[in-house]
Amino acid sequence: MTAEPWHTDRWFTSPWNFLDEIRDGLSLPASLEVHDVTLRDGEQQAGVVFTTDDKLRIAEALAEAGVHRIEAGLPAVSPADDEAVRKMVAADLPSTIYAFSRCMVDDVQRAADCGVEGVVMEIPSSHHLIEKAYRWPVERAIDASIEATSLAHELGLKVSFFPIDATRAGLVEYLDLLERVATDGHVDAVGLVDTFGVLSPHGVRLFVRQTRERLGVPLETHFHMDFGLGVANTLIAVAEGVEVIQTTVTGIGERAGNTPMEETVLALLTMYGVDAGIRTERFFELSKLVMELAQVAQPSNRPVVGERLYNVESGIISTWVRNVGDELQESFPYRPELVGQPGPVLVLGKGSGLDSVAAALERVGRTASTEQMQSILDEVKARSLAVKGLVDDDAFVQIVDQVTS
Numbered sequence: 001m002t003a004e005p006w007h008t009d010r011w012f013t014s015p016w017n018f019l020d021e022i023r024d025g026l027s028l029p030a031s032l033e034v035h036d037v038t039l040r041d042g043e044q045q046a047g048v049v050f051t052t053d054d055k056l057r058i059a060e061a062l063a064e065a066g067v068h069r070i071e072a073g074l075p076a077v078s079p080a081d082d083e084a085v086r087k088m089v090a091a092d093l094p095s096t097i098y099a100f101s102r103c104m105v106d107d108v109q110r111a112a113d114c115g116v117e118g119v120v121m122e123i124p125s126s127h128h129l130i131e132k133a134y135r136w137p138v139e140r141a142i143d144a145s146i147e148a149t150s151l152a153h154e155l156g157l158k159v160s161f162f163p164i165d166a167t168r169a170g171l172v173e174y175l176d177l178l179e180r181v182a183t184d185g186h187v188d189a190v191g192l193v194d195t196f197g198v199l200s201p202h203g204v205r206l207f208v209r210q211t212r213e214r215l216g217v218p219l220e221t222h223f224h225m226d227f228g229l230g231v232a233n234t235l236i237a238v239a240e241g242v243e244v245i246q247t248t249v250t251g252i253g254e255r256a257g258n259t260p261m262e263e264t265v266l267a268l269l270t271m272y273g274v275d276a277g278i279r280t281e282r283f284f285e286l287s288k289l290v291m292e293l294a295q296v297a298q299p300s301n302r303p304v305v306g307e308r309l310y311n312v313e314s315g316i317i318s319t320w321v322r323n324v325g326d327e328l329q330e331s332f333p334y335r336p337e338l339v340g341q342p343g344p345v346l347v348l349g350k351g352s353g354l355d356s357v358a359a360a361l362e363r364v365g366r367t368a369s370t371e372q373m374q375s376i377l378d379e380v381k382a383r384s385l386a387v388k389g390l391v392d393d394d395a396f397v398q399i400v401d402q403v404t405s
Contacts, residue, residue: 010338011270012329018273027241032268032276033068034261035220035246038290039084040071040100042252045296054293055084056091058249061289063093065282067261069244071120074100075110082114089115098160103141103148111157118158120191121149123181125163125174142177146185153186160220162191167199167207175214182215189218191246192237197226197256204233208240220244223259225251230259235267238274249290250298250305262287262304262339270334284340310336310344313390315353318346322355348391350384352377364393366400375403 006013016022039055042048050058059070070093075082089097098118099111111119123145124130130141145161152159161181166174181187192207199207211219221237221244223230234245251260262283268274287305291298300308310332312318317331321344324330328344336343346352346359357373357380368376379399383391391399 005273006270007329009335010329011334013270013333017271026239026272028239028272028274029241029243031243032238032274033244034265034276034278035069035071035098035244036062036067036248036261037071037222037246037258038062038248038252040073041254041258042248042290042294043073044254045252045257045294048252048294048296050084050293052080052084052087056087058290058293059088059091059093059095061282061286062249063095064279065286066276066278067095068277069096069098069118071098071100071246072114072116074102074107075114076102076104076107082110085111085114085116098158101148101152103144105148105151108148108152108155108157112152112155116157118160118188119152120160120162121145121152122162122164124165125177125193126165126169127173129165129168138177142180145177145181149181149185149187153188158188159186160189160191161187162222163193165195166192167194167203168196171206171210175210178211178215182217187215187217189220189244190215191220191222192242194223194230194233197224197229199223199229199233201229201232201236204236205240208237208242212241218243220246221259222246224253225256225259228256230257231263231267234259234264235272238268239272250287250302252290252294252296260303266304266334266339280338281340286340304339305341310341311347312344313347313349313351313356315351315356318353318359319355321346322359348380348384348396349389350381352380352384356380360393360396361400364397364400366397366404368400368404372403376400379403 006015006018043050062070072085072088073081075085085099097116099116101107101111101119101121103121103123123141127138130136130138149159219242221234221242223233247261248258251257265276265278284305300306320331328335346356357377380391
């Protein structure tokens with residue numbers, strides 16, 4: 001860690017994050033792994049379908065970005081999913097390949113047959129979901145978990161136990177179920193699963209500590225974004241020492257989606273000093289690939305990967321950008337190249353100022369007097385209001401010609 005980890009040549013965050021009063025209360029892990037669930041949970045977003053070739057392309061891009069573990073899918077879903085998992089294993093990627101599995105013997109055998117190294121095994125942990133949604137007696141879920149996790153262990157698979165809807169279970173029933181499965185079956189790690197994104201940040205510390213105290217095994221996060229809290233909850237869990245975070249590319253996933261990898265990894269790096277070893281400069285292109293294959297649109301100002309994230313319309317901010325020169329982290333919390341974004345562009349619109357016009361004149365190779373620049377700005381604002389959007393360079397040149405001729 002540098003003398004000023006909050007202010008480097010790549011980012012500028014708050015020095016408060018690194019005050020002793022803050023850091024002394026953290027139990028950050030010595031290392032952190034990212035477990036990507038884009039190909040399984042991400043594909044559960046309504047309308048998203050990845051072909052086998054799509055999945056291989058995404059897996060290769062994830063591996064190139066340094067993602068440690070890739071959850072390739074659920075082989076039991078379809079022959080296509082089975083094929084995709086097998087091909088990912090055969091590709092010999094540097095990432096560890098996991099499969100997803102229900103707590104069913106057949107699912108476990110299929111996963112093992114695909115050659116994966118680990119398996120994420122799901123079972124509902126809230127009694128109400130077991131009884132109302134699955135219409136099972138609770139003992140059936142426990143027995144199935146014991147049988148399936150034991151088989152997975154016998155087949156040489158790493159078992160990450162995934163208790164669905166844990167955060168809406170009673171704490172005692174959740175912990176008792178986990179202990180039964182860990183004692184009579186086999187558990188290598190436990191997923192802290194907030195299936196419906198309903199846990200507040202203040203509840204995460206209890207979730208982590210109680211689970212660790214009862215089980216004593218490594219923990220992994222799996223938080224959803226129904227209330228937009230997945231990133232914050234993941235950060236708090238990591239601050240409690242959790243060593244694996246489950247995320248998706250750009251938050252794709254069921255309902256409101258999963259915890260987005262880009263925002264989480266970047267926040268951990270720049271605000272906590274936790275470097276997961278992910279090549280953040282791949283984020284923009286990786287997101288574009290996944291969103292194109294998923295046929296999902298994202299807001300243009302989405303954190304980290306929004307296509308207009310570094311477009312500056314405001315006249316005040318345009319002046320900042322011009323004045324700071326190459327010290328872009330004075331005008332942005334992190335430099336565009338840190339996340340693979342192109343450099344900032346001073347665009348033209350209703351909120352632009354004279355520095356916006358000056359930059360545009362330089363861009364198109366034109367000149368104008370100070371008086372003419374004010375007239376150009378007035379016309380730019382009027383045109384932007386008329387079209388309810390930005391004024392592109394072709395339209396700008398027309399305005400310049402009109403004013404200066």
